[in-house]
Amino acid sequence: MLRSVPGTNDFFGKSKEYAFREPVFRHIVESAQRVLSASGAQTIHTPIFEYAEVLQKGVGTTSDIVVKKEMYTFEDRGGRILGLRPEPTASIVRSYNEHGMKVWPQPVRLFTWGPIFRAERHQKGRYKQFHQVDYEALGSSDPLVDAETIALMVQIYRELGLKHLEVKLGTVGDPEDRLRYNAYLRELFRPHAQELSEDSRTRLESNPMRILDSKSAADQQIASGLGVRPMLEFLGEEARAFHQAVVRYLEALEVGFSIDPSIVRGLDYYVRTAWEVHHANIGAKSALGGGGRYDGLSEMLGGSRVPGVGFGIGIERVAIAMEEEGVEAPTSPSLDLYLAPLDEAAKVEALQLAQKLRPQLQVEIGYSVKKVGKALEDATKKGARYAGLLGQGERMNRVTLKNLASGKQTQVAWNDVARWLGEQAEQPFAD
C-alpha cells in the first residue's frame, strides 16, 4: 500500500494522535489569529515555494538549513531553481519589498500560518512538513517592538492554556559585535582545534559562536576550561542599551523570562534580540517557538534596509505541549440533526429538508433506506442531538424529531423544524 512520506502527517478530527487532530490545529491557529488581530496585525499568505535563492539568503549560508542541505529544492520546467520554504520570514520580507510596503505606515505588522518544510530525519515533535504561526513586525528598530512581539507570542501560549512556559531571552549583538566576538573565539579555540568535535571544527571558521552551545561533552569541557567570556561583554554601546531597553519593557509588561546568553539563533542575519520559548515537560524537542531581530535581511534580499523582528510558533509542538498539560481538546462541532429516510420516497425528502435547514443547523442525512432501529443507531453513532425520521408515518412535509439523549419525540412540520430545535436548545434541561 502506498503511504505518506515519512515525517509528514495527516490532520483530521479522529486522528489517534492529539497533535494531528484538525480541531486542535484549528484551535491553535484561531487563538493566535485572535491575539494578533486584536493587536492590529494583518494576515498575509505567501507561496510555500520561492526561488531557492530567496530562501537561502533568508536563512544564511552558514545556517544548518543550508550547510546540512535541509531545504527541499527542485527545478521547474523553465529551469528555475525553486525551494520549499524552511521558514517563512524570508518570503514575508521579500513580499514587503516587492509590494513597496515601506510607504505604508510603519511598522508593518503581518502574520501568517501554514506548512514549513525541512529535509531532516524526523522524530517526535520534528517533522519534514510541520506548521507554524508566524508573525513579523517590519520597519521599526524600536526595542518596544521587540518587547511587544515577545509579549504577543507569550499571550498566544497563555490563550491556549499553557502554563509551564520558559521564555529565554538572549542577544546576538550587532554584526560588528559578532565579528569581534567571533575573532575572540577563534583565537581562543584555535589552539585546541584538534580536540574539538568535527562539527565544532567546522564551526570554528564559519560560526564560532555555535561551538558554545555544542552538546558535545568534550567541547563543553574545553569551553569551560578556557573560561570563555560571554557575548554580553562584547556588545557595543547601542546593542547593550537596546538589550537593556527590551529587558526593561518586558519587565513592565510582566512577561516572565530569563536571560540566557546561550540563545544563538540558528539562522544568519539575526541581530540583537533573540529568544526561544520552551515547555518544561515535553522532553527533547522542548522549543515551542523562537524569534529574533533581523535588521540585515531585507538588504540581503536586494531591498533597502528594513529593520524587522518576528517569531515562529511550531503548531505541532504546541499541540504536544497542550496534550502534556491536559488542556481540553476542542472537538468537532456537534451534529444538530441526522435525517433518516425510511423508504425510497423519503430519500429526496431528506435531501430537501436538509437543504432547507442548512446552514442555520448542522444537518446530515442517511444515504440509504434503513429500518428505524438502524436509523437511530446511525444517528447516535454520528453524535447527533436529534434524529429526524422520514417515511410512511410522516409525509405531508412533516418529520418525526427524536431527542437521542432523552428519547422523547414529536412530529413537526418542515417549516417549524428550525424554530422548534432552536427552542429546545434554549432549554437544555427541559427534558
Add this chain to the structure above:
RNA sequence: GUGAGUGUAGCUCAGUUGGUUAGAGCACUGGUCUGUGGAUCCAGGGGUCGUGGGUUCAAAUCCCAUCACUCACCCCA
C-alpha cells in the same frame, strides 16, 4: 548522517520446545428487531504474519539480508 528499539486484521494484541486451514477484543457490515437507538446473542467481510532468501518433512516462530516504522543524537519549530 549516527545509534537503539519494534514489525501478526483498520486499532490493541495473543500465538507454547517450529506442527493441520493464523486467533481474540474493539471497530465495520448484517441478523436477532417488517416504525423506535446505545444492551445481549449470532453471523459475516477484512491478513501475501513488513519483504526476500536460507535451514527443515514442516517456519508467524530458527538463521541471514533487506525495507519500513518509532525513539534518541545533531539542530531546531
